[in-house]
Amino acid sequence: MPNAPVEPRAHPHAAGNSNGLIERSWQRCRVEHASQLDAEPLGMARGELHDLLACQSSLLDAAQPEMEQLASLVNQAASVVLLADAHGVILRSEGSAEFLARAERVALRPGVDWSETHRGTNAIGTALVEGAPVRVQGAEHYLRTNRILSCNGAPIRSGRGELLGVLDISYDANTVHAYALGLAQMAARQVGNRLLRARSGQHRLVLQRNPNLLDTAERGVLLIEDGHVVGANEAAIGLLRTSWRELLDRPLLRFLQDWQGLRDTPGLMRTVDGERVYGALHRDGAETGARPMAPARSTGRATARAPAVPAPSMRPALPALPPALQREFSRSVRVLDAGLSTMLLGETGVGKEVYARHLHQASRWHHGPFVAVNCTALPETLIEAELFGYESGAFTGARRGGSRGLLREAHGGVLFLDEIGDMPLGLQARLLRVLQERVVQPLGAGGPVPVDFAVVCATHRDIEQCIAAGSFRADLFYRLQDFRIDLPPLRARDDLRGFIQDEFASLLPAPGQARLAAETLDELAAHPWPGNYRQLRAVLRTLALFAPDHGAVLPAHLPATLRTTAGRPLALREPTAARAAPRLDSLREQAVERCLREAGGNVSRAARALGVHRSTLYRYLERRDER
Ligand SMILES: Nc1ncnc2c1ncn2[C@@H]1O[C@H](COP(=O)(O)OP(=O)(O)OP(=O)(O)O)[C@@H](O)[C@H]1O
Known part of the structure; x- marks a missing residue:
C-alpha cells in the first residue's frame, strides 16, 4: 500500500505553520476524507483541461507575471511554481525541468486535483481549506507517496474575499528554502492586487x-x-x-x-x-496600481510597467472559431470597440457564448470583466434585482448590505445577455433605458449610478418573429443589434470531418492513443447534430474515454441515438433542432441527477459514474445553479 498514511509525529508542524494547522489537516484526513483519498491521482483528459483553462483565463492571466518571475528565480533552486484553482486542480506548472520530472512521479502536474479531500494534507489543498498560507514538509504530507515533496502554498483572494486559487512553490523534501513561503505569499498577494485592479x-x-x-x-x-x-x-x-x-x-x-x-x-x-x-x-479609478513584480515581457526594459492583463497571445486558447465566423470577427471587434452592440443568433450549442468571450478578449474591453447573464434562468423579479442591484431591505429576502447588480459588475467590460429573446417585457423597458442613458437605478436606492460597458447578446429564437408576436420590443431589438452575426450550425461546416478528428484527438488522455475508423467518421460527419458543438463534444468525450488502446473506434461504439439504420441517421427522424435540443439538456440533467442520487450526493463518485472528472461535474453544477 504505497499510499497508506502513517501516524503523524508528535508535533508535525514545521516552521512557517502555527496553530496546529497540520494536525487539524491530518485529523480531517483520518475522519472526513478517509474514504475519498485517491489511491491513484485522477488527471483530466486534455480536452477537459483545455475547457478548464478557458474558464480560468482571468486567473491565469493575472498570475502570469508572477509565475514567470518566480519560475526564473526557483529554476536555479531545483523547484517548481504551481497555480491551482479554487478546487485544488493544478492549472499551470513552471520551473526546473529536473524537478518537474520528479514532480510528475507524484502527479504534481496540470489537470490533477490536489484538494485535501483527494490528496490528503498538502500545501495546495490544505491552504484552500484553511484559507491561509501553509508549508507542508516531507513527512507532514498525509499520503506516503507525497513525502518526497516540500510544498509552500498561499491562497489567492478576490476583492470580495473569495478564494480563487493557490500559488505554490515546491521542491525536494530534503531541501530547505526558508524564504519560499514568504515568496509564495507575496506573489499571491500581487495576483490578488492585479485582479482587483482589473475591476x-x-x-x-x-x-x-x-x-x-x-x-x-x-x-x-x-x-x-x-x-x-x-x-x-x-x-x-x-x-x-x-x-x-x-x-x-x-x-x-x-x-x-x-x-x-x-x-x-x-x-x-x-x-x-x-x-x-x-x-x-x-x-474614477484614475490610479493605475502598484508596480508589478515582473518587468514587462519581451520589451527588455526593466523599468517598464507590465500590462495589468498580459498580452492576448498569452491567454489560454478558447475553442477556435469556425473559419466562416473568423471573417466577421474583426468587424465585430471594431463594433464593440466603438461602444456599439452585437447580437449573436444561432441554434443552441453553436458557440454563441464562446464567440462573445472571444470578442471580449480581442476588444478594448478586455481589461474589464466578462459578465454573462442568462435571461431565461431566473424568475422576473429576481432577474430585476440581479441585474439592477438593490439596497439593503429593498424587498423581502434582499441580502443585508444590498447588491451592486450585474450591470454595475460589468462596468468597464462586456455584458453578455444570453437568451435575450426570453427576457420579460417589463424588464426590456428598463434595460432599454439603461442602454440609452448609461445609468443604473438600483431598487430602493437614491440616485442613478453611471455605467459603461459593451453589450453582446444572444438568442436561439427567431427574434423577428418574437417582435411580430409582441413578446419582444422592436426598439430594444434595434438598440441591441447594431451588428448582427448569424452563427451557422455545426453540420454546415465545410471542414467537419477534419474538425471531428482534431476534436477527438484533443480529448484523448494521451496523444495518438486511438483513432476514429473511416466508417465511424462518415457516420459522425453525416449526423445533423441538433445540439451542435456541445452535443458533439459530449459524444466525442465518451468515445475518447472508452476508446480501445491504440485501436480504432468503430461504428458499433457509437451511442445508439447516433447509429444509422438503413443508411439514415436516426436523429434525422427526430423533431426539428430547436425542439430536440431541450431534450438533450434534460437527458443530461437526468443522468447527473441519477448518478448523484446513486452516489448519495458524493460528487466524486457521481463524476466517476458519469465518466467525467469531478471538477467538470462541479463546474456543471455551479453553472446549473447559476441558471
Ligand atoms: N468552435 C468551437 N469549437 C469547439 N467547441 C466549441 C466551439 N464553439 C463552441 N464549442 C463548445 O460547445 C459548447 C457550447 O458552446 P456555447 O455555450 O458557446 O454555445 P451557445 O450557442 O451559447 O449555447 P446555448 O444557446 O445553449 O447557450 C461549449 O462546451 C463550447 O466549448
Whole structure:
C-alpha cells in the first residue's frame, strides 16, 4: 500500500505553520476524507483541461507575471511554481525541468486535483481549506507517496474575499528554502492586487501605515462606490483590522474617519480606533496600481510597467472559431470597440457564448470583466434585482448590505445577455433605458449610478418573429443589434470531418492513443447534430474515454441515438433542432441527477459514474445553479 498514511509525529508542524494547522489537516484526513483519498491521482483528459483553462483565463492571466518571475528565480533552486484553482486542480506548472520530472512521479502536474479531500494534507489543498498560507514538509504530507515533496502554498483572494486559487512553490523534501513561503505569499498577494485592479470602481483608495510603502505590493487597496466599500485587498483588511464580511458594502466612514478629504497625493487619516494611516484617493479609478513584480515581457526594459492583463497571445486558447465566423470577427471587434452592440443568433450549442468571450478578449474591453447573464434562468423579479442591484431591505429576502447588480459588475467590460429573446417585457423597458442613458437605478436606492460597458447578446429564437408576436420590443431589438452575426450550425461546416478528428484527438488522455475508423467518421460527419458543438463534444468525450488502446473506434461504439439504420441517421427522424435540443439538456440533467442520487450526493463518485472528472461535474453544477 504505497499510499497508506502513517501516524503523524508528535508535533508535525514545521516552521512557517502555527496553530496546529497540520494536525487539524491530518485529523480531517483520518475522519472526513478517509474514504475519498485517491489511491491513484485522477488527471483530466486534455480536452477537459483545455475547457478548464478557458474558464480560468482571468486567473491565469493575472498570475502570469508572477509565475514567470518566480519560475526564473526557483529554476536555479531545483523547484517548481504551481497555480491551482479554487478546487485544488493544478492549472499551470513552471520551473526546473529536473524537478518537474520528479514532480510528475507524484502527479504534481496540470489537470490533477490536489484538494485535501483527494490528496490528503498538502500545501495546495490544505491552504484552500484553511484559507491561509501553509508549508507542508516531507513527512507532514498525509499520503506516503507525497513525502518526497516540500510544498509552500498561499491562497489567492478576490476583492470580495473569495478564494480563487493557490500559488505554490515546491521542491525536494530534503531541501530547505526558508524564504519560499514568504515568496509564495507575496506573489499571491500581487495576483490578488492585479485582479482587483482589473475591476472598476468609482474611487480607489490606497493606504499604508508607512507612507513609503504606498506604492508597493504591501499597500492596502479599497474600491469605493457611493461611499461604500465594494472591494478590498488582503493588506487593506489587515490595516483596518477587519474582515471582508464586515467591510464589504458598508460605508467606509465606519472604518476611516476622514477619507473623503483625501487627494491623490499621500495624506494622513485615522482609523475608527484612532490609528494613523496614510492614504491617497484616486477618483474614477484614475490610479493605475502598484508596480508589478515582473518587468514587462519581451520589451527588455526593466523599468517598464507590465500590462495589468498580459498580452492576448498569452491567454489560454478558447475553442477556435469556425473559419466562416473568423471573417466577421474583426468587424465585430471594431463594433464593440466603438461602444456599439452585437447580437449573436444561432441554434443552441453553436458557440454563441464562446464567440462573445472571444470578442471580449480581442476588444478594448478586455481589461474589464466578462459578465454573462442568462435571461431565461431566473424568475422576473429576481432577474430585476440581479441585474439592477438593490439596497439593503429593498424587498423581502434582499441580502443585508444590498447588491451592486450585474450591470454595475460589468462596468468597464462586456455584458453578455444570453437568451435575450426570453427576457420579460417589463424588464426590456428598463434595460432599454439603461442602454440609452448609461445609468443604473438600483431598487430602493437614491440616485442613478453611471455605467459603461459593451453589450453582446444572444438568442436561439427567431427574434423577428418574437417582435411580430409582441413578446419582444422592436426598439430594444434595434438598440441591441447594431451588428448582427448569424452563427451557422455545426453540420454546415465545410471542414467537419477534419474538425471531428482534431476534436477527438484533443480529448484523448494521451496523444495518438486511438483513432476514429473511416466508417465511424462518415457516420459522425453525416449526423445533423441538433445540439451542435456541445452535443458533439459530449459524444466525442465518451468515445475518447472508452476508446480501445491504440485501436480504432468503430461504428458499433457509437451511442445508439447516433447509429444509422438503413443508411439514415436516426436523429434525422427526430423533431426539428430547436425542439430536440431541450431534450438533450434534460437527458443530461437526468443522468447527473441519477448518478448523484446513486452516489448519495458524493460528487466524486457521481463524476466517476458519469465518466467525467469531478471538477467538470462541479463546474456543471455551479453553472446549473447559476441558471
Ligand atoms: N468552435 C468551437 N469549437 C469547439 N467547441 C466549441 C466551439 N464553439 C463552441 N464549442 C463548445 O460547445 C459548447 C457550447 O458552446 P456555447 O455555450 O458557446 O454555445 P451557445 O450557442 O451559447 O449555447 P446555448 O444557446 O445553449 O447557450 C461549449 O462546451 C463550447 O466549448
